[in-house]
Every structure is written in C-alpha cells, then in structure tokens.
Amino acid sequence: xxxxxxxxxxxxxxxxxxxxxxxxxxxxxxxxxxxxxxxxxxxxxxxxxxxxxxxxxxxxxxxxxxxxxxxxxxxxxxxxxxxxxxxxxxxxxxxxxxxxxxxxxxxxxxxxxxxxxxxxxxxxxxxxxxxxxxxxxxxxxxxxxxxxxxxxxxxxxxxxxxxxxxxxxxxxxxxxxxxxxxxxxxxxxxx
Amino acid sequence: xxxxxxxxxxxxxxxxxxxxxxxxxxxxxxxxxxxxxxxxxxxxxxxxxxxxxxxxxxxxxxxxxxxxxxxxxxxxxxxxxxxxxxxxxxxxxxxxxxxxxxxxxxxxxxxxxxxxxxxxxxxxxxxxxxxxxxxxxxxxxxxxxxxxxxxxxxxxxxxxxxxxxxxxxxxxxxxxxxxxxxxxxxxxxxx
Numbered sequence: 001x002x003x004x005x006x007x008x009x010x011x012x013x014x015x016x017x018x019x020x021x022x023x024x025x026x027x028x029x030x031x032x033x034x035x036x037x038x039x040x041x042x043x044x045x046x047x048x049x050x051x052x053x054x055x056x057x058x059x060x061x062x063x064x065x066x067x068x069x070x071x072x073x074x075x076x077x078x079x080x081x082x083x084x085x086x087x088x089x090x091x092x093x094x095x096x097x098x099x100x101x102x103x104x105x106x107x108x109x110x111x112x113x114x115x116x117x118x119x120x121x122x123x124x125x126x127x128x129x130x131x132x133x134x135x136x137x138x139x140x141x142x143x144x145x146x147x148x149x150x151x152x153x154x155x156x157x158x159x160x161x162x163x164x165x166x167x168x169x170x171x172x173x174x175x176x177x178x179x180x181x182x183x184x185x186x187x188x189x190x191x
Numbered sequence: 192x193x194x195x196x197x198x199x200x201x202x203x204x205x206x207x208x209x210x211x212x213x214x215x216x217x218x219x220x221x222x223x224x225x226x227x228x229x230x231x232x233x234x235x236x237x238x239x240x241x242x243x244x245x246x247x248x249x250x251x252x253x254x255x256x257x258x259x260x261x262x263x264x265x266x267x268x269x270x271x272x273x274x275x276x277x278x279x280x281x282x283x284x285x286x287x288x289x290x291x292x293x294x295x296x297x298x299x300x301x302x303x304x305x306x307x308x309x310x311x312x313x314x315x316x317x318x319x320x321x322x323x324x325x326x327x328x329x330x331x332x333x334x335x336x337x338x339x340x341x342x343x344x345x346x347x348x349x350x351x352x353x354x355x356x357x358x359x360x361x362x363x364x365x366x367x368x369x370x371x372x373x374x375x376x377x378x379x380x381x382x
Contacts, residue, residue: 017229018363018371019210038208039232043244043328051242051330053234077377084379133324137234139242141328159365172209172363172373174350177381180209180373186268188275188368 004116007147011157013042015074015121015149016050018159018182020170021083024054025071025104025113026063032104032113034096035060036087038173040072048144050125055138059092064127070142071112072123076168077181079118084177109146120168121149161185195307198338202348204233206265206312206340207241209350209373211361212274215245216262216295216304217254223295223304225287226251227278229364231263239335241316246329250283255318261333262303263314265340267359268372270309275368300337311359312340352376
C-alpha cells in the first residue's frame with residue numbers, strides 16, 4: 001500500500017526547502033529518463049515554482065524541451081546508490097528505469113514518470129520557457145502542478161523527521177558520491 | 192585565530208552543493224545588511240556561479256542592486272538562532288549586525304560584509320545582471336570571486352563532517368524556524 005498522500009500546492013516548496021538532492025524524471029511519450037540533480041531550489045510559494053539546473057547536453061534536457069514537463073522525486077537514504085548511479089550515466093542509449101529495475105508510475109496531472117519506491121516526495125512540473133537562462137546557466141524554471149509525499153515523514157504540510165523514520169530522510173550530495181543525511185529537527189529560539 | 196582558509200574557486204560550488212540555508216550580506220558603502228536565505232544553488236562549476244532568491248521587497252535586494260555585489264555566508268548549528276532572527280526582521284531601520292552583536296569583516300575582493308563567527312564558509316559574489324529573472328522570479332545570479340571555509344570542517348576541497356566537528360555542521364531550513372542538521376557522510380556504492 002502506498003504511503004503517499006497529496007500535498008497542497010501551497011506547501012510544495014517545503015518538499016525541497018532544505019536543499020536535498022533530487023531525481024529529475026522526463027518522457028517525450030516514447031522514451032523516458034531519470035537523472036540526479038543536486039542543484040535545485042524553490043523560487044516562489046504561490047504559484048509554486050522551482051528552479052533546477054539541467055545541463056544542456058543531457059538526455060533529460062532534450063526530453064524536457066520536447067515535452068515541456070518534468071518530474072522531481074526526492075530520494076531517501078534508502079535510494080542513495082540508485083541516486084548516484086542515475087546521476088553517473090546517460091539515458092540516451094539505455095532505459096535507466098529498466099536498468100536499475102525501478103518501475104515508475106505516471107503522474108496524475110502531466111503523466112511524467114514518478115518514482116515512489118525509495119523516495120519521500122514528488123512533484124509534477126510544467127516547464128516555464130526561459131530560453132536565456134536555460135542557455136546561459138542551464139537553469140530551468142518550472143511550475144509545480146501536483147505534489148505528494150510519504151505520510152510517514154511528511155504530515156500536515158510539515159516534515160516530521162525523527163529517529164523512527166530515518167530511512168525516509170533525505171540525502172544531500174557533497175560531490176563525488178558522498179552524501180550527508182539530515183538528522184533530527186532543531187527549532188530556533190526567537191530572539 | 193581564524194580557522195578560515197581560502198577555497199579554490201573551482202571548489203566553490205561545494206560550499207553550498209548540499210543545500211544549506213545561507214546568510215546573504217550586502218552593503219552600499221554606507222548601510223549594510225544580513226538576511227537568511229533557504230533558496231540558493233550553484234549553477235556552474237567554472238566560472239563558479241550561483242543563483243539565489245532575494246525578494247524584491249527586501250532591503251538586501253536594494254543594497255545588492257546598488258552595489259552589484261553580495262556575500263554568502265554559510266551558518267553552522269551554532270548560529271541557528273541568529274540565522275532565524277536575521278531572516279525574520281528587516282534591516283531597513285536597524286543595523287542587524289549591531290542588533291545581534293555580530294562584527295563582520297570586509298571581504299578581500301569586493302569588501303562585502305563577511306561573517307566568520309558561527310559560520311563555516313563564505314563567498315564573495317558579483318551580481319550578474321539579469322533583470323528579467325530578478326523581476327519575474329526574484330532569482331539573482333552571481334559569480335563567486337573569492338571563497339573561504341573553516342579548515343576544521345572543509346579541507347582539501349571537501350567537507351569533512353564527523354562527530355568531532357558537529358557544531359560546525361550546516362543547518363537546512365524546513366520552514367517556520369525549524370531546521371535540520373546534516374549528520375555524517377554516507378558514500379554511495381557504485382553499481
């Protein structure tokens with residue numbers, strides 16, 4: 001049974017607010033792909049918009065340009081090897097979902113490939129065409145049109161990281177296949 | 192004695208690759224400011240470039256537009272209250288450095304205010320003027336022209352997070368003053 005539940009769009013930014021490494025999924029209807037991306041961020045709460053760096057030489061970029069859509073899936077510590085692997089090879093000649101035995105489902109709004117196994121959250125995004133920044137900085141902007149998260153670790157619009165769900169915590173890439181995991185929540189004391 | 196050592200510019204992206212919350216510092220020569228920003232990312236290795244969301248209504252944005260420069264300081268767990276505090280008030284009417292008793296130093300290349308106390312790294316950035324993305328997405332691009340990091344936690348171009356330096360680990364904002372800290376490094380196993 002899936003633990004994923006819809007996330008209200010006004011809370012979508014929280015899924016990547018803390019800077020985890022993500023997976024970018026894409027399809028042009030015939031071919032499909034998944035890659036890892038450490039460089040992404042929200043840029044607006046409402047409408048929920050994000051920016052993500054997708055190198056112009058990647059197969060993902062080609063599919064995103066064709067379809068005008070992409071998925072963002074947020075991998076957990078359980079998916080660290082998969083995340084590094086799909087970030088280290090191209091999908092031009094091989095279907096990485098088959099190669100790594102990951103069965104995506106079609107996103108409810110846009111039909112982008114969505115990975116729930118090993119992930120804690122996902123978003124379906126519509127590309128906002130920005131030719132200049134796509135060209136100059138490989139920076140693609142997108143609007144989130146659907147989102148969901150694993151209710152064991154994201155509840156009522158908030159992450160609930162604790163020792164009981166540590167396998168579902170995000171990973172943050174340092175470089176070269178080294179990641180850090182987030183630990184428990186620490187609250188600031190207002191001054 | 193400062194533990195900060197220069198970071199080679201080709202390694203600058205690693206300072207924020209894992210998505211920590213950062214402080215943005217700025218000055219127009221007369222006034223100065225510091226704010227917190229959860230939304231930033233590298234966009235290029237060489238030349239080292241980053242993108243950061245700075246709301247157009249903030250005092251920081253005004254100072255950055257005037258000076259064409261800004262600083263990025265990477266706060267540690269020791270600076271969690273300060274980080275939240277400077278992200279929750281404006282610097283228009285008060286000098287936040289004075290208010291929170293933080294004495295910045297002038298960056299070596301651009302003279303932007305640099306905070307080392309409570310931080311693990313910093314970068315001096317030159318704004319790359321992009322009026323459209325600044326206006327449409329509050330997204331500012333910058334080129335890193337100088338960088339440094341605390342050698343107790345960043346060495347030879349790599350973060351060295353472990354239990355011995357946990358006070359120097361980064362914080363990642365979830366929202367509402369709740370942060371997560373990164374824990375130890377986990378290496379992916381190549382497939």
